[in-house]
Amino acid sequence: MLTLGTCWPGTGAPDDRFSGAETGERVITAGVGCDPLPSWNDGPTKQAIMDFVARVTAEDSPDFVPVEERIATFDNDGTLWVEQPLYVQGIFVFDQVRALAPEHPEWQERQPYKAVLENDTAALASLSEEQIADMVLTVHAGTEQEEFIGAAREWLAEARHPRYNTSYTRLVYRPMLELMDYLRSNGFRVFIVSGGGVDFVRAFSEETYGVPRENVVGSSLEYEYGADGRLTRLAKLSKYDDAGGKPESIALHIGRRPIFVAGNSDGDLAMMRYAATGSRPYLNLLVHHEDARREYAYDRESHVGRLREALDEARALGWPVISMSQDWKRIFDDGTI
Amino acid sequence: MLTLGTCWPGTGAPDDRFSGAETGERVITAGVGCDPLPSWNDGPTKQAIMDFVARVTAEDSPDFVPVEERIATFDNDGTLWVEQPLYVQGIFVFDQVRALAPEHPEWQERQPYKAVLENDTAALASLSEEQIADMVLTVHAGTEQEEFIGAAREWLAEARHPRYNTSYTRLVYRPMLELMDYLRSNGFRVFIVSGGGVDFVRAFSEETYGVPRENVVGSSLEYEYGADGRLTRLAKLSKYDDAGGKPESIALHIGRRPIFVAGNSDGDLAMMRYAATGSRPYLNLLVHHEDARREYAYDRESHVGRLREALDEARALGWPVISMSQDWKRIFDDGTI
Numbered sequence: 001m002l003t004l005g006t007c008w009p010g011t012g013a014p015d016d017r018f019s020g021a022e023t024g025e026r027v028i029t030a031g032v033g034c035d036p037l038p039s040w041n042d043g044p045t046k047q048a049i050m051d052f053v054a055r056v057t058a059e060d061s062p063d064f065v066p067v068e069e070r071i072a073t074f075d076n077d078g079t080l081w082v083e084q085p086l087y088v089q090g091i092f093v094f095d096q097v098r099a100l101a102p103e104h105p106e107w108q109e110r111q112p113y114k115a116v117l118e119n120d121t122a123a124l125a126s127l128s129e130e131q132i133a134d135m136v137l138t139v140h141a142g143t144e145q146e147e148f149i150g151a152a153r154e155w156l157a158e159a160r161h162p163r164y165n166t167s168y169t170r171l172v173y174r175p176m177l178e179l180m181d182y183l184r185s186n187g188f189r190v191f192i193v194s195g196g197g198v199d200f201v202r203a204f205s206e207e208t209y210g211v212p213r214e215n216v217v218g219s220s221l222e223y224e225y226g227a228d229g230r231l232t233r234l235a236k237l238s239k240y241d242d243a244g245g246k247p248e249s250i251a252l253h254i255g256r257r258p259i260f261v262a263g264n265s266d267g268d269l270a271m272m273r274y275a276a277t278g279s280r281p282y283l284n285l286l287v288h289h290e291d292a293r294r295e296y297a298y299d300r301e302s303h304v305g306r307l308r309e310a311l312d313e314a315r316a317l318g319w320p321v322i323s324m325s326q327d328w329k330r331i332f333d334d335g336t337i
Numbered sequence: 338m339l340t341l342g343t344c345w346p347g348t349g350a351p352d353d354r355f356s357g358a359e360t361g362e363r364v365i366t367a368g369v370g371c372d373p374l375p376s377w378n379d380g381p382t383k384q385a386i387m388d389f390v391a392r393v394t395a396e397d398s399p400d401f402v403p404v405e406e407r408i409a410t411f412d413n414d415g416t417l418w419v420e421q422p423l424y425v426q427g428i429f430v431f432d433q434v435r436a437l438a439p440e441h442p443e444w445q446e447r448q449p450y451k452a453v454l455e456n457d458t459a460a461l462a463s464l465s466e467e468q469i470a471d472m473v474l475t476v477h478a479g480t481e482q483e484e485f486i487g488a489a490r491e492w493l494a495e496a497r498h499p500r501y502n503t504s505y506t507r508l509v510y511r512p513m514l515e516l517m518d519y520l521r522s523n524g525f526r527v528f529i530v531s532g533g534g535v536d537f538v539r540a541f542s543e544e545t546y547g548v549p550r551e552n553v554v555g556s557s558l559e560y561e562y563g564a565d566g567r568l569t570r571l572a573k574l575s576k577y578d579d580a581g582g583k584p585e586s587i588a589l590h591i592g593r594r595p596i597f598v599a600g601n602s603d604g605d606l607a608m609m610r611y612a613a614t615g616s617r618p619y620l621n622l623l624v625h626h627e628d629a630r631r632e633y634a635y636d637r638e639s640h641v642g643r644l645r646e647a648l649d650e651a652r653a654l655g656w657p658v659i660s661m662s663q664d665w666k667r668i669f670d671d672g673t674i
Binding site: 198220248256 | 405552565593613
């Protein structure tokens, strides 16, 4: 995956400190000038991306951005991988609730656990992200970080998407993998800033996206240190990393305003506005799911990944909006679609 | 600074994703096998460091650690730079209080501001880290991240240490710069995990240590996002990153247990115990300030950087303890001492 699009050396990262923990720079093998985004159709969106990268990386450009400031943040669900019919982490939690139910008789009569155990699809479809987050907190309380990540990895290895009947980690968007690699090869450091649980995303971010765990920002819960040296998960939310929580988490975790932001829902609008109010050139990129044939079509009225305010603002301000059906030659990394 | 010690190629970072945002690997210029730690005297401490790095990086070693798990965390005050007679950030805050006093008449009668404005050295010397942190929170409330970092950078450019009469950023420990670079050249990702304010350390971490802002973990306050896209500092502590708070912050920010930890006070013991309770080989390294001639001598009874429990535990468990007077040929990066 990491070698996708790296035929484009770009200006690289002249400063070793900022070559990027996950830079694709040194895996460049092919010739100079070939297409770094082969899964993207030529058109205004692809052009806007390439023009932006050229503007901020050319040292003689008035819009040049020093390599240490080349921060790119990507939302995860619906931006880097499929989020329909439900957030993947939600499906994971449901399966974990079912698996652990014997140890928790109280769940039989308690919502939202009851809905999960009875597979009440109507009730499940209407669960809020907060309700799902609450289950995430409860179900794995008391475990250590590696135990939780291990459980998520085991589940991801087995689970299959109901429509595509393949692993969720193969349902990541090939064009976005190329884009992340293209940015890295141009000296950007790429971060994931997800509303999902930070440790769930960390369970696959390295192998699937080439994004090290420390470059993943997300919703988090409290860990408690014990004198025995163990750190255990508490059933207590630390930060819900959505909407305004995203730029707040970026300030804490990254310490810089991003100049490149990719998202697909109203929950990503705050970090896009944050990029837009900086003193540097920026690019905000919005994924619009309008490809029911190959993937899904949803926006204004969707329960999952609702896109209303951000779509209007992107159109009003001229932020590029990715038309999945028009801009992407291929959708998934599994190569079949 | 980044080229220090990089004559040692080590095993590098075979996996591009984990080459380290600040790896020194690609600045290697000198020959193979020369001393990567020239400011360290030969002896058990230097030997323990080099043996550990050799053990975890040799692919045929039973103690081999995959590059993605090579996480090193360094405390800052007293471990990477001078912390006597007071924490540098404390001196910064005092100067900011004096500078901003005209706008805050209420400080004249309120402690600890009163002590600062009257330069009541006895009262100042007895301020707790919490009291200093509280001033940090109040003094810069309402500013944006870049404003605060800019103010810290301006101050650092002008301020001089009372004893050495040079910039604080030149009073970083040369042997530790070499050590960080040696670790990076062996595929480690180096993080700072400080009890000090994360954004204060970020103001100089890149130029001084070669550690990007996102690799700095520290005490933090809340930022609040406004609909105008601005993020402003609140006078509200988010996390005090000391003692048990250090491993808790490591779990949130890095997502992995470190295998190499360097510190100098009891506030670093929790992250050392965290490393020690992992399944991987680890090295905990303690700086013992007992060099009054060149720097300072303090430990069990010190108000700043108290070292009691951690020293006993290090000696009991055989963790290397750096004797500043014996192990370090040179102390500071300014080259004079």
